[in-house]
Amino acid sequence: MTPPERFPLNLRAGFWALFAFTTLGLLLEAMHGFKLGFYLNVDNETRRLLWRLAHAHGALLGLVNVAYALTVRAWPALEDRLAGRALLCALLLMPLGFLLGGAFARGADPGLSVGLAAAGGVALLFGLGKIALKAH
């Protein structure tokens, strides 16, 4: 009996991220629908911006991870363990940084957790750069 195929982590994480951040998009739309002040009031402009960024980055980085997993399956020579991990790291830190930065925003300034987004951004650049070099 053959054991069930274990799918690559980037693929699984990518789809879970798509699920999570599409759900977040739905929640944001609902907040518009119910005119929730903590999301829509003028004072909360920063929160609205950061949560929209979290939704967009989370969904897009989910797609990037799925694309990476499928690319490696098609061209195994492009597999790079650290680059793959960096993409996962970016998937975790960037949207989380925006989400927490918005949740803890004070006036026009995001919470300090927005620093996570910058760290995730560095991981993303690193991962993409390493894969690009390999594919060159």
Added chain:
Amino acid sequence: MLLEWLLVITALALGVRLLGLRERYAALLLSAMALAGATLAVVMTSVQKPPPPRPIGGGAEAFATSNACRSCHPAEYASWHDSYHRRMTQTAELTAVAAPELRQGGRLHVETTGRTVELFGRQGQLWARLPDPDVTSAAASDAYETSFQAAPIRDVPVQLLTGSHQHQTFWVAGARRGELRVLPVVYQIDEQRLIARRDAFLNPPDAPEQAVRWNSNCVQCHAVAGQPAHDEASDAFATSAAELGIACEACHGAGADHVRAMQNPLTRYAAHAGTRTELAIVNPKTLSSERASQVCGRCHSYFFPKQEADWWQHGFANSYAPGDDLTRAQLLLSPEVLAAPGAPQLGTSADSLFYRDGTIRVGGREYNGLLRSACFTRGHDEKKLSCLSCHSLHEGAPNDQLDPEKLGNQACAQCHQGHASNPSAHTHHAAASPGSLCYNCHMPHVSYALLGAIRSHRVDSPSFDVASRDRPNACNLCHLEQTEAWAAGQVERWYGRRAGPGLPPVAGSSEAPAGAVFALAGDAAVRAITAAALGRHESSQDAPALRAQLLDQLVHDDYAAVRTIAERARQGLQPTPDGPPLEPALVARLLDARDRRRITIAE
């Protein structure tokens, strides 16, 4: 904060675990990520500054503030955001300061009462350097000048700004808890200059500096739901306002219930479909003419609170909300009311506020004029004049906020269609001329406000009787070179009614041009209004030599405000080779006959 840190650390630990440290370059990547994250976090936290302390408290619970209105009413929010109403009161951040020099890091100063007052920016906030306001504001009003001249110089943060259209006024914390005192300087926005506050208003030359407190005056109209909260024993304040400036809820009433109800999308769409009409908010457009005008009249009138003791605590919070009957809360002032026994004592005379025929002459008090207009008193239902007959707060341009569909003669045409479709038949002026615009004859510029003249909102026809003699008539405000008798004769010829029992000549001369009578023999407000008329384009351009001669007189007037308006008018005047047309003897007689009542219009 602790929760945020815990979440950040957890996320970082997960990230490190994901990356692992055994891979080549992993440590380098982690370091770069840590550096980028820490830099952004430090930058973000370092720009967070606590708000400066201000003696203005938070808002009332029933008020949602304009912050909550935008998400459902973006267009209305945008039009309000562009308005001067919004900027009537602002906290004194440099970005809200009208003077570009100050916003760009420069300094402005002016000499007043023998001392220099200087304004400058410090860490994004406006500051003032002046004789210590704690010392000067503690002095009795008749000792203010002595105290101002002797007090040590001090730097103080400016707390609030008033105005963004013509003038900007500055408020600093006073000596008593919670009070805000006015600075003795005003910034003139068009002229881009700082001037002494006493010169920015119509004040007799020997009038003492007025010690104005924001808490006991401006709060009632320049903020939403302002409550003075005055402590009589200590003369201190715990003033609060739902929102600074004139925001949505000033006209629509407290909105927290409306916001709560409208968070339900089903309720909103029922309201859009018209199946739900109880919206827990007031729309002045749906009120009767009287009640809609009272919404504006709450502030645009000369009034006194009927429940004075309650007002010193709660403002009008307990006595008026938009849509209510304003007469329960406010006593509208008029010469008759002020002459009655037990009338409220004002800091200024009835002569300063009203013409002898009861027409208000203070700008910004248009509701007083409206109530004396035949279009209001004799109109009914939809044909009854209201503020919204001409103005639209959300459609009009910020200046005057006139309804774009009711410009020119269109506002009057709503009722007077015949006159508007063929104006010349009624006006006896060319159709395209200023003389054929209804408001030039029926709403002349005879109200004084902020170094200028604005239209009277008492809509009436030019009259030439003794009772209204001290109010410049509409005809002669354009035809300044003609006599009052000439204008009265024209009116009688065209409209067939007697223009009055006949005006007695001023200074023994029936030949004096009306412009000379107003400019030389009028009281200070009339002289200011005439100076403005001499500089207006729609005024007759005839007799430039007379205009130049009158302005030459007015630039040396006793009242600084008259001088300022005359100087401004003279800048637009073309030089003329003709000599002064008025005989020196006539000028002297008119000056001798001058109405020397003390006039104070300090707002």
